[in-house]
Amino acid sequence: VTAPVTSPALAAIPTPFLLVDVAALRRNVARAVALADGVSLRPHFKAHKCTRVLAEQVAGGGCRGVTCATAAEARVLAEAGFGTILVANEVVHPAALALLAAAARRVEVTACADAPVHVERLGAVAAEHGVELGVLLDVDVGQHRCGLPPGSPELIPLAARIARTPGLRLEGLMGYDGHAQHRPTPSDRAAAAQDTAAILAAERDRLAGAGYPSPVVSGGGTGTLQGSVAAGVLTEVQAGSYALMDVEYGAVAAPFERAVSCVATVISRHGGRAVADAGLKALSCEHGLPVAEDAGVQVVGMADEHATLAVSGAGGPAVGDAIALVPHHLDPTVNLHAALHARHPDGSIERWDVDGG
């Protein structure tokens, strides 16, 4: 993403706003397909909540369906024409279950279960709405969030319960290694992906031994994409952030390039200190600060509405100048914006709504 100050079309957009470099996005999509090396991608919508970005990911090829985090997102995706939707999450609230059923009336939809209550609720809503729902058994591969622990005696009974519930379709298992996505080196992440694959292979084999085959073994992310492919157990990788990237993934040498930045206006400048109009309502900072694209500018503080910048050397941005800040953490940052502004290779700017609800 190059400095955006030269384009009158960009200068007219109220700051702060997110700017997407479409050429870089497309290079990232092509690179993910190459790295997946025949394993399916199931791009994760939660990273950007923008159907236009997801369409770029799907258009790049190599995908089997799409992934999302919530039933509300599933409905948006189904209405936008995406199919074979995985909600990589447990769906529990009655309103969420109704949205899941609404999506399943249009396309194939799958959700996750790690306890009998999930199977009960999914079965009840499938019956109530006359739809079929796919189910993946969720396994805790080390993130210690949702999922059955590896080797749990509950796994086979849960599979049996899904298999005998009318309206549910047991598709296999998933285990998301979120704890490994930002490990510092590619080889750290490859080792973690091997561990994940070993756990999921053992669970897959236990299920097969009990008569429950797993056509789907889903997991992985942008950080573990290569390691997951090398480990050879996953049938699909749920990566999403690779499309646009962020500081966090850049810092651990994920093999993709930054395709998004937040354009802000400098509103105050006194000596080596400048202030821009992009704060915590434009850039999510729970894991760290954004990084300025200009090498002479450093973000030193973020408040609700302001980024405070240290400017080194003479010159640097004046009041009224645009400045580009790379988000530290993509997913909750895009969630702060109603739209992305996509810059095409020909220089034209297109508004892409963040329409994921």
Added chain:
Amino acid sequence: VTAPVTSPALAAIPTPFLLVDVAALRRNVARAVALADGVSLRPHFKAHKCTRVLAEQVAGGGCRGVTCATAAEARVLAEAGFGTILVANEVVHPAALALLAAAARRVEVTACADAPVHVERLGAVAAEHGVELGVLLDVDVGQHRCGLPPGSPELIPLAARIARTPGLRLEGLMGYDGHAQHRPTPSDRAAAAQDTAAILAAERDRLAGAGYPSPVVSGGGTGTLQGSVAAGVLTEVQAGSYALMDVEYGAVAAPFERAVSCVATVISRHGGRAVADAGLKALSCEHGLPVAEDAGVQVVGMADEHATLAVSGAGGPAVGDAIALVPHHLDPTVNLHAALHARHPDGSIERWDVDGG
């Protein structure tokens, strides 16, 4: 805010959502008026971006106008019928300046300046749109963000420039002591407020000596409200968070009660670990984690879509139960939601849009 699990009306609202205790909000508003002790309140809209909450603050009395952070907010407020609007910020981008002028066509609007470029741009947009704009000179009272440093030789020339610019009305000065709002004890904050008051009194007196009186001396916040009143220089306090509060202000014994929580659904439970469906897209965590209202439950991790909870002892929330989490930082948390759900003293629930743009 008591546990919300018993109300069918609440149970029907898709989680995660923000729940406001209207009785607690009104007690906070009354307490702020009492503490202000005759100094004007100018409640800050940026804390909640909800005109319905701002209306409660104004209805409590003791206010002279309202404060906001952006020109877009100013236009929303002007259209919603609020008057005497202070944008406590420098307004620089052409689109923002146009919104400021749109607001100023309806009601009295004031913005800030810390450099000639601000005066130029405010004067130009006032002339272009045929409106008058108030201007406060912005002084850096120790936060080291926007504002002229104390004693700056630029202060008087800047005042003169405002005074001679057609369409601009020099109203006085402001200095926001954001660095002091969360100091650990009330006496720490009172001392900081005294320092702020001393700086602003000196600048006010310099301006008066040069022939520029300051009918407005604006500053302060929820943390320094009492200290600012005691120091006796501010004519108005720009506090906002006192209406709803958060973990951060609660931790430093600000004299108000929590009136908001985020209601989430437990979606997974294995032993002492539970997971709820409120993550970084529902609760802003740059300064720390939310706090569960249930004493037996501790938030131990936040991801994009999940809160991971440690449950102590036997029992605790099961899958499907509602759980209430108090936001750590109010302003960027409310910004994540399209609406607040206000629970009135009679138990009825009303949707209050977060309509601040």
